[in-house]
Amino acid sequence: MDIFDRARRALGDLAQSASTQATVLQLQTRMGEIQTELERQYGEAGHRARELWRARVFTDSDFEILMTRITSLQQELDQLRAQVDEVYQADQQPRSGVCAECGRSLEPNDGFCRRCGAEAPSGGSGAPSSPPD
Numbered sequence: 569m570d571i572f573d574r575a576r577r578a579l580g581d582l583a584q585s586a587s588t589q590a591t592v593l594q595l596q597t598r599m600g601e602i603q604t605e606l607e608r609q610y611g612e613a614g615h616r617a618r619e620l621w622r623a624r625v626f627t628d629s630d631f632e633i634l635m636t637r638i639t640s641l642q643q644e645l646d647q648l649r650a651q652v653d654e655v656y657q658a659d660q661q662p663r664s665g666v667c668a669e670c671g672r673s674l675e676p677n678d679g680f681c682r683r684c685g686a687e688a689p690s691g692g693s694g695a696p697s698s699p700p701d
């Protein structure tokens with residue numbers, strides 16, 4: 569075997585491993601596609617089963633348990649989402665009745681925080697405070 573044969577052989581091995589990698593990549597891509605399609609089909613089946621369950625056509629105790637769990641998870645998710653909104657809004661705009669600087673509760677007529685002296689937010693639900701002199 570001369571040097572050219574060896575080189576050719578090395579190139580052949582390289583090409584083969586490259587094509588193996590390409591094949592594996594193709595297979596992985598296809599597997600990913602199938603997985604995505606499977607999830608879509610599962611979602612479709614779940615959606616259909618939910619419709620039947622709502623129409624009281626499909627009655628299965630296991631499914632009942634599953635739907636109860638899903639419903640309670642959905643409610644928990646909604647509550648958490650609402651909490652996130654609340655936290656976000658509280659962060660964005662100072663709540664009336666609480667000092668924006670230190671968080672001390674304010675009396676409705678307080679123009680300034682009694683702890684840190686920050687200006688109390690005007691407006692809100694209470695009566696408008698008179699401007700400080």
Ligand SMILES: [Zn+2]
Pocket residue numbers: 667668669670671672681682683684685686
């Ligand atoms: Zn304060």
